[in-house]
Amino acid sequence: MTNEEYKKFFKKNFWRTSSFTSGMSLMIVDAVVVMLCIGISFFIVNFINHHWINFRSFVTYWIYLPPMLAVFYAAGLYPGLVYPPADEVKKFGICSFFVFVGIALSITVEEADDKWPIVIALICATPFALILLPAARELARSLFSRRKWFGVPAVIYVSGNSGDVIIERLIKRKDLGYKPCMIVDSRAFIPGEKFGIPVYPPSKETFSFIKSFKIKVAVLCDYDRDTTHINSYFRYTLQIPKINDVSTISTNVRDLGGILGFSSTHNLTKPVSLFWKRFIDLFLLLLSSPVVLPVVIFVSIIIKITSPGPVFYGHKRSGKNGKEFKCWKFRSMVIDADKQLEKILAENPEMRAEWEKDRKFTNDPRVTKIGKILRKTSIDELPQFFNVLTGEMSFIGPRPVTEPELVKYGNKAEFILSVQPGLSGMWQISGRSDTGYEERVTLDSYYIQNWSVWLDIWIIIKTVYVVLRGKGAY
Secondary structure: OOHHHHHHHHHHHOOOOOOHHHHHHHHHHHHHHHHHHHHHHHHHHHHHOOOOOOHHHHHHHHHHHHHHHHHHHHOOOOOOOOOOHHHHHHHHHHHHHHHHHHHHHHHHOOOOOOHHHHHHHHHHHHHHHHHHHHHHHHHHHHHHOOOOOOOEEEEEEEOOOOOHHHHHHHHHOHHHOEEEEEEEEOOOOOOEEEOOEEEEOOOHHHHHHHHHOOOOEEEEEOOOOOOHHHHHHOOEEEEEOOOOOOOOOOOEEEEEOOEEEEEOOOHHHOHHHHHHHHHHHHHHHHHHHHHHHHHHHHHHHHHHHHOOOOOEEEEEEEOHHHOEEEEEEEOOEOOOHHHHHHHHHHHOHHHHHHHHHHOOOOOOOOEOHHHHHHHHHOHHHOOHHHHHHOOOOEEEOOOOEOHHHHHHHHHHHHHHOOOOOEEEOOOOOOOHHHOOHHHHHHHHHHHHHOOOHHHHHHHHHHHHHHHHHOOOOO
16 A cells, blocks of 8 residues: 555544544533433432422533533543443542532532422432443444544554454444554565555654654554654553453552562452442342333243243353352243254254354254244343342353353363353353353453452443343344
8 A cells, every 4th residue: 555545545534633522522422411310310309299399400500510521531531432441430430429419518508498409319310420421421432433533543563463353353343442544563564454454564664654644542462673662652552462361450560679560359259349249239139120020920921822831941050169050041942942952963064063162053943933032132031130139140240151161261260150150241241142252251251350340330231232232142
């Protein structure tokens, strides 16, 4: 690709090199959601007693938006690109709490007679902000990522194939905001192309060419050349190490008498963490029971009418520390599914290969008509609420696996089984059945290494989004 051709490529795919428009668009979304949260809390108080508060008066509180957005900005929530989801939820929750409580406290010193309902309404806006702000961002990034003006161009520095996974991830996940605009490969000798992205060899001419576009972001994927000029020019640099086995974002620097070390904590071994995780499980069970119980009864009747056999199916899975338990689901297959499986594996080599790879069929002939609907909507997994109640599972955790599957987890099997499996988790929100075992292990390991209450909240929010889309469910 010539320089002129690259200029056309860059102009066609990238609007500007600054993250200003991305940050501003997310800021506008946050402003709208903050007002929505205040409106919801005012509506609830008004619904309880319409004499307490004027619902429409919530619009007058837009005056607090600038200072609240300033707090979000100071917390590092803008421009909001490649930001750890758990940190985002945490900062939204903490910032919203202090701002709303601060506003409420300022109102308590007023002489107005109707101040207490307003104080209560503002404090009640906090839990809505904790959920709706990250949820709105997830949706906004998904919509905005399709636009030319969202995100920033990034130069990817690689040595051979060292950056293939990262490049493919950034191309696939445009919502992350870093869009590969050029690959600088230390093994390349002439310009070329990879994944549809121009490739250039490292040289003074290439670096000068990059500077002429004022690109501000560089991603280094185990790049084996001198990086002094890269670190001195680019505003933002992201280093991706070759060995990324410890994928924890909670790493802390420690000083061992002048020698630097990095420490991380397995939070799910702490009693206090386990207490809060169990508390969230029981709280969500209580909160969801008015909706879930009627659905369970209705679906049970439908299954009994449309297909002979039991309503529920308990499949043996490996739980925490390898303890076996029955993972309950609505029966979505015919009653002789095991016999049919043996026949399929014996007579169909292609389906046997698919089963050996993922332990699933994309189009399983054993699934009933109603079962297909249950699987597509993930309703078939509602009986696992009983597993959560008994403590065999958690709402959020690694995917529960069968004993034969553990072979595919290799030396990570013991680590994955060190925590309770989950009804939802990183695997379930990242494509579910569309992902292979290697990625499942990576995602589940990430969850265990980075667990926090905030990460669980984000996964719950993302689960709702994924279930509504029905992506990867079959």
